[in-house]
Amino acid sequence: MPRDFDATSPESRMLSIEEAAAILNVSRRFVVTLADAGKLGAVETTEDGQRRIPAAAIDTYRSEQKAGARDALAELAAMSQGAELYSSDVKKGRK
Template identity: 80%
Template sequence: MPRDFDATSPEGRMLSIEEVADILNVCRRFVVTLADAGKLGVVERPEAGQRRIPAAAVETYRSEQQAKARHALDELGAISQRAGLYGSDVKKV
């Protein structure tokens, strides 16, 4: 289960790959892929080598993904409704 994310945290806050993975409820490797693809804003990589990702960029990505998921569910509901899969006239198998 994803960890609660405080969207009110300071805008300049930087998160580790592990923290982002916990927030998004994905594996660390997927976060690295997102970071390398530029989907998490400007990722800092200090000389120590560990990537640091802006908390604001993580919140933006998470919000966009949630909106896409809601839209897809709405579309699926509309398709199901047009197919007659909603309502009291649905036959139970």
């Protein structure tokens, strides 16, 4: 389960790859892939080569992913209803 994330944190707060991965509940490698693909906005690199990601970018990415999942679920439910997979006869084992 992802750790609690305070979306009201200051816009300028920068997160490490490890912190971003914990918030998104994904691997560090996946966060690096997202960063390399430009899906997390402007990622800064420190003098020692460590990447820092804006907390706001992580919050935006997470919100977009949740919205996409909701939309996909709604589409799947509509398709299932259109195919009458939820009719009362099917629920009772009759076809």
